Amino acid sequence: MVTTEPGSGRPLRGTSPRSPSVKDVAVAAEVSLGTVSNVLNRPDRVSERTRERVERVMRELGFVRNESARQLRAGRSSTIAYVMLDATNPFFTDVAQGIEEAAEHADMSLFICNSDNRAAREARYLQRLQQQRVQGILITPVNPDDPTLDEVSRHGTPVVIVDRVGSIENHCSVAVDDVLGGRVAIDHLLDMGHERIAVVGGPQSIGQVRDRFTGARAAMQDAGRSPDDLAVVGTDALSVSEGRSAGERIAGMPRSSRPTAAFCANDLLALGLLQQCVALGISVPEDLAIVGYDDIDFAAAAAVPLTSVRQPRRDLGRTAAELLLDEDSNAEHAHQQILFTPELVARGSTRHS
Amino acid sequence: MVTTEPGSGRPLRGTSPRSPSVKDVAVAAEVSLGTVSNVLNRPDRVSERTRERVERVMRELGFVRNESARQLRAGRSSTIAYVMLDATNPFFTDVAQGIEEAAEHADMSLFICNSDNRAAREARYLQRLQQQRVQGILITPVNPDDPTLDEVSRHGTPVVIVDRVGSIENHCSVAVDDVLGGRVAIDHLLDMGHERIAVVGGPQSIGQVRDRFTGARAAMQDAGRSPDDLAVVGTDALSVSEGRSAGERIAGMPRSSRPTAAFCANDLLALGLLQQCVALGISVPEDLAIVGYDDIDFAAAAAVPLTSVRQPRRDLGRTAAELLLDEDSNAEHAHQQILFTPELVARGSTRHS
DNA sequence: ATCAAGTTTTGAAACCTTTCAATTCAGGGT
């Protein structure tokens, strides 16, 4: 590690003790303060000549609007926020992209926070966002039943739940039908003729995991099989490394009873599992077929392309943001719960070549 | 897609027309407004009894500090921002995690923005952040020589360049030595006995790409080979899909002149290339050895684990944030350029088994 | 009782922008 310092120290410090305000502009342009404001907010009300003069002064002085004062006066900001559950999971970054699209379209700023799956951090962010008087909060909550969420919206800051379903009493929500997704995955594996199927994922405290597994059991039931035939391989998180460890456990099972297919609660797990299988000489899909969930870009890019349950990630984000913006602007707004349908994308990890 | 609406409409709307202010609290607690502020900011100056009473009233009224007013008075916020280049690249999300660590430690809020590699969007964010009077801006710029960056810091908002080196006159920067990284990668491939090496990446407008390739050429030179012996496979972006397309082009070369090794400008490219090779029956590393760059988590998780040049991503972020905070608080602050050293992590994609 | 030395509380000013009613201005019509 190399460090360089400039000889001169801090060259430009102290040059601008305070940035110029509308007042300074008004004085320099020899107009009233109200006129400066008009230039900023209703340029059509200002004569051509004055407007140009004021604008020139603004440039010369380097005037930058003070958003705090603006908000204070206006009572509300033009910022919305997304509190995401896990910034390192591509699923959520794609959702965020969708949100950003909608926010940009509505000329709103988007403030992204990462709760990192920690309730305490989530709570801290919620409080800060309320203090900032953001226009609304999109959140994939650690726990969708957390009463804090209700408090926030009761308090006047609209909240939209993303990728979970909250109480319809208090907020809109946009999610994908995880139960159906679980069903689809298992149906596919049954179609492929698999008899011994494992479900990989956890902890059960994560709603997405519960729902996907519920769907998996339902699919078994409908196929005339007992839901208990599913071998449950639990994990502590939905990460690549947990997937690897699940792979070790599966590899350790006696060949005769070892599952021939695994349904993973998300793609990170599936990729870890896939890697471990390859490392241990279990071929995919011949010895073990694998289905993931989310269809992140890396799923298709794996050396054995991963079959996965695709969710409309961008749409999810965009729709959520649109609901939020509607709640902000439309007095007639009624809370809605929108449920998207997932879709199986079959690739090499389940297809015999 | 299914939509549900609640029968009752919007249950709690209009309940809180305006959230209570310090003034409301003061009235309800029968103290002066200054005392309420003291409870908030200097609780030790307030008698036990009064403090409790005021706090109780705050809870009852559901008082939430108005951050705009606070900032307006204080002249500065307690927020810093990171303008990231590509939210879907795990490298940057890891950097962001490092920043967040430092910010959390200093009890600052972090505002994350995604320029998505677009200069216009970056400019828009910079302007908004200045308007918000953030305490400082961390940025991985689309173009580190953009004069806008200098303007921003001249204007009083400290700017720290992350993963690039800017003008030391005006800002600190924290980067990893990309030239060295390129060197290390090629040295490794030469060590493994490769003669025909390709470099994959682009566009050249991206500084990271230029530097890594410069290092690659230097390594050739030092090994007594001509830099021109490197076959350059250009791409339009640093993405998985561009990596796949590069793979097609390499596969299309005649066997006799086809490179036996490829150095990719980042891991996304390398993963795409790897996938395409597998799909086209080119075995890795026997027919083509691959070195990536960044060592993102997915690199190790690929079915053929990827050799890659690791950068201390979290440290990068943390250090950058610390420099920014120093610039905010330390009058003696001198701009620094910190350069971290990358490190090669050899894995299966270059190792003959 | 009185005073000094704290401790606690108060009230007013300041931060910067926006809004809106009121004022001034310019020009045309009589």
Next chain:
DNA sequence: ACCCTGAATTGAAAGGTTTCAAAACTTGAT
């Protein structure tokens, strides 16, 4: 010359918080 109209400009108030000098109160000592 005068009035009217519409356009342009002004000035003051408001919004919620923090700060700080000044005022009020407490306590203990004389």
